[in-house]
Amino acid sequence: MANSAKESPAAPGKRERLVASAARLLHERGVQGPTLAEIAEAADVPLGNVYYYFKTRDELVGAVIDSRSKQIHSLLGSLDRRSSPAARLKGLTETWLDSSEMVAAHGCPIGTLCSEIGKTAAGPSKASALIFDPLLDWSEAQFREMGHGRQARTLATTLIAGVQGAAVLSAAQGDPRLMRSQVRRLDRWIDEVAESPGARGS
Amino acid sequence: MANSAKESPAAPGKRERLVASAARLLHERGVQGPTLAEIAEAADVPLGNVYYYFKTRDELVGAVIDSRSKQIHSLLGSLDRRSSPAARLKGLTETWLDSSEMVAAHGCPIGTLCSEIGKTAAGPSKASALIFDPLLDWSEAQFREMGHGRQARTLATTLIAGVQGAAVLSAAQGDPRLMRSQVRRLDRWIDEVAESPGARGS
Numbered sequence: 001m002a003n004s005a006k007e008s009p010a011a012p013g014k015r016e017r018l019v020a021s022a023a024r025l026l027h028e029r030g031v032q033g034p035t036l037a038e039i040a041e042a043a044d045v046p047l048g049n050v051y052y053y054f055k056t057r058d059e060l061v062g063a064v065i066d067s068r069s070k071q072i073h074s075l076l077g078s079l080d081r082r083s084s085p086a087a088r089l090k091g092l093t094e095t096w097l098d099s100s101e102m103v104a105a106h107g108c109p110i111g112t113l114c115s116e117i118g119k120t121a122a123g124p125s126k127a128s129a130l131i132f133d134p135l136l137d138w139s140e141a142q143f144r145e146m147g148h149g150r151q152a153r154t155l156a157t158t159l160i161a162g163v164q165g166a167a168v169l170s171a172a173q174g175d176p177r178l179m180r181s182q183v184r185r186l187d188r189w190i191d192e193v194a195e196s197p198g199a200r201g202s
Numbered sequence: 203m204a205n206s207a208k209e210s211p212a213a214p215g216k217r218e219r220l221v222a223s224a225a226r227l228l229h230e231r232g233v234q235g236p237t238l239a240e241i242a243e244a245a246d247v248p249l250g251n252v253y254y255y256f257k258t259r260d261e262l263v264g265a266v267i268d269s270r271s272k273q274i275h276s277l278l279g280s281l282d283r284r285s286s287p288a289a290r291l292k293g294l295t296e297t298w299l300d301s302s303e304m305v306a307a308h309g310c311p312i313g314t315l316c317s318e319i320g321k322t323a324a325g326p327s328k329a330s331a332l333i334f335d336p337l338l339d340w341s342e343a344q345f346r347e348m349g350h351g352r353q354a355r356t357l358a359t360t361l362i363a364g365v366q367g368a369a370v371l372s373a374a375q376g377d378p379r380l381m382r383s384q385v386r387r388l389d390r391w392i393d394e395v396a397e398s399p400g401a402r403g404s
Contacts, residue, residue, distance in 0.1 A: 030321040032234040119232040128374035165367025172316040172330035
């Protein structure tokens, strides 16, 4: 706790390290699992410094939610550069394909975060509003661009539910192949929906 | 702790009350949420008596898993009396329809149980083996009876993943309508699969 340069609580990177460490440990061991002390140790930040950034454990969990939300927005922004709605949606499902080993080991980082936080608070949570809402809104916009105006929200829900359900089963069975085969099935479904009678121009 | 008739640790119903209380509280507040003392209080069983039945909290969690597994087997046994595989599968999805308010409030009791327990142990858990495996095996048998031999396991996975994903989103959004609309979609899909070219007799 001495005010040396090395131990300054406001040293650059400490807050980021704490949030990254919390995000990883909450994913691996559950939102209610790791203590602040364990998170601080994994981040190589003295426990006394943690309170400089986060007054309570809940505040740190809130910062993890914000961090996951930023990752989602950044991903969706990069997918927007793809040329067609189907290509954009398949870019989204690809993220679960690429992380299938991690999902089989610990579940979907955002799905389990929202699910577990839902057990500690009533009603729709901040986690869902900041994480699932952008995913659903963005997917809905892709299906609307395909021409599925009225059905776009339902199709978006079906897609995100499909990915989340595959993650739940894949983690329960400890089997990444389950995640991968369900993503491939969803990709075929996206192509079918893009070419279906409801879509513009067909 | 006196050995009166009223306080006998082995009094009938105490173990059942403890398991039922644990099942409810673990569902509402997460596997790592309630303490043994809170579970005992909700079951109206003196905390000192708990250790007569369960040496550790993990043993009580194990009893909750066994209890959920028994409920699944009982449900599947009653569905077996239905006349067609499609009717049996729609009887299964109906259970999530009937419990959509509860699912929107706290998530799927079996999905969140398996998901959260997966974070406290490595590899496929006892929870998944006792809960998801019977559901997948039974659903696979229904799709096989429809004539989808080679695809039966994938179809079973798609069905259970569809229900679980809808439960994750429904709980995240606190919206039972989402669960209900996804079950109706899965029911239409079951009918399509029953009548599809892969099925026997079509």
